Amino acid sequence: MAQTRATVRKAQKVSGPSFFQQPIHPLSAISVEDFSVAEVRRILESADALEKEDPLRRMKRLAKRRVALLFYEASTRTRTSFELAAKALGADTTLVSSLSSSIEKGESLKDTGITLKALGAECIILRSPYSGGPYVLARATGLPVLNAGDGMAEHPSQALLDLRTILHFLGMRASAVSEKCLRSVTLTICGDVLHSRVARSNAMLLPRLGAKVILCGPVELLPDAAAAMGPGISIERDFEAALRQSQIVMMLRIQAERLAGLELDADEYRSRYQANAERMAAHAPEALVMHPGPIIRGMEITSEVADGTMSAIAQQVANGVPLRMALVERALGAAKGGPR
Numbered sequence: 001m002a003q004t005r006a007t008v009r010k011a012q013k014v015s016g017p018s019f020f021q022q023p024i025h026p027l028s029a030i031s032v033e034d035f036s037v038a039e040v041r042r043i044l045e046s047a048d049a050l051e052k053e054d055p056l057r058r059m060k061r062l063a064k065r066r067v068a069l070l071f072y073e074a075s076t077r078t079r080t081s082f083e084l085a086a087k088a089l090g091a092d093t094t095l096v097s098s099l100s101s102s103i104e105k106g107e108s109l110k111d112t113g114i115t116l117k118a119l120g121a122e123c124i125i126l127r128s129p130y131s132g133g134p135y136v137l138a139r140a141t142g143l144p145v146l147n148a149g150d151g152m153a154e155h156p157s158q159a160l161l162d163l164r165t166i167l168h169f170l171g172m173r174a175s176a177v178s179e180k181c182l183r184s185v186t187l188t189i190c191g192d193v194l195h196s197r198v199a200r201s202n203a204m205l206l207p208r209l210g211a212k213v214i215l216c217g218p219v220e221l222l223p224d225a226a227a228a229m230g231p232g233i234s235i236e237r238d239f240e241a242a243l244r245q246s247q248i249v250m251m252l253r254i255q256a257e258r259l260a261g262l263e264l265d266a267d268e269y270r271s272r273y274q275a276n277a278e279r280m281a282a283h284a285p286e287a288l289v290m291h292p293g294p295i296i297r298g299m300e301i302t303s304e305v306a307d308g309t310m311s312a313i314a315q316q317v318a319n320g321v322p323l324r325m326a327l328v329e330r331a332l333g334a335a336k337g338g339p340r
């Protein structure tokens with residue numbers, strides 16, 4: 001055994017630390033767990049400040065800095081808002097998508113990352129179908145990596161923009177973010193929780209601020225074990241009972257691309273879990289309705305609710321730009337010249 005350890009040490013001297021010992025850039029945003037509550041507050045305050053800043057002045061912040069967007073999965077909201085955010089700060093952006101790059105020829109995530117770094121990328125924004133992909137990229141490149149959604153794992157920037165939306169609904173300022181700021185809030189997340197990285201990041205973040213999170217959906221899309229994700233999280237199978245307890249409801253689409261052969265009775269699903277006008281009026285008329293998108297009208301939500309007065313769906317999308325400005329600025333502001 002001692003000989004084996006010595007051999008390993010000798011090999012490490014020649015080749016350097018193993019891949020899994022490579023550090024992750026501290027200003028990456030891969031999981032909501034990367035942020036303390038104080039850091040969440042700073043990010044939201046930074047989003048507010050950047051949103052208000054004179055656009056010409058703001059453009060100077062990251063002038064000529066290079067941001068690569070690496071998208072291995074389809075995206076409308078996240079990709080566009082990250083790109084607009086980086087450009088609003090003056091950064092040069094380049095988009096690499098799986099269909100128009102050497103990823104199609106079999107190039108690995110690691111080699112794609114090393115290539116982008118060699119081309120001058122200082123920060124990589126990654127959407128990947130593989131849970132954990134951002135960690136691979138971060139270790140391979142040493143660059144700050146911003147997770148734009150990885151498989152069924154996490155979508156931290158979505159959870160932060162959702163928090164911004166919730167604070168606006170409650171009339172709270174970013175400076176109020178604390179371990180207790182959402183203690184009077186119950187939020188239901190309803191739908192395909194199992195496959196949702198948005199649900200996971202929100203369920204990990206919001207209870208840390210005092211919120212109660214009710215997960216709701218059929219057992220195929222919400223296993224009982226999900227209640228053990230952490231404190232402040234419970235499961236309620238009866239959507240109407242969940243609505244009656246909630247000030248906020250976040251609807252999720254069924255992720256057909258991840259169902260892997262599972263067949264659901266769509267009519268039964270709609271009858272039990274759809275957010276429709278009658279159900280909302282009867283059980284939660286004053287609840288804020290959220291949805292990370294894309295929405296499937298007529299399935300998990302009707303047009304009346306999605307376009308109704310209590311819907312925050314468009315505000316969620318709009319909040320993506322300032323929030324992502326804050327994340328890109330945080331990552332790049334310190335990539336040269338040390339932390340701010």
Ligand code: CP
Pocket residue numbers: 074075076077078079149155158292293294
């Ligand atoms: N909310 C979200 O991640 O949407 P996109 O897939 O369009 O980026």
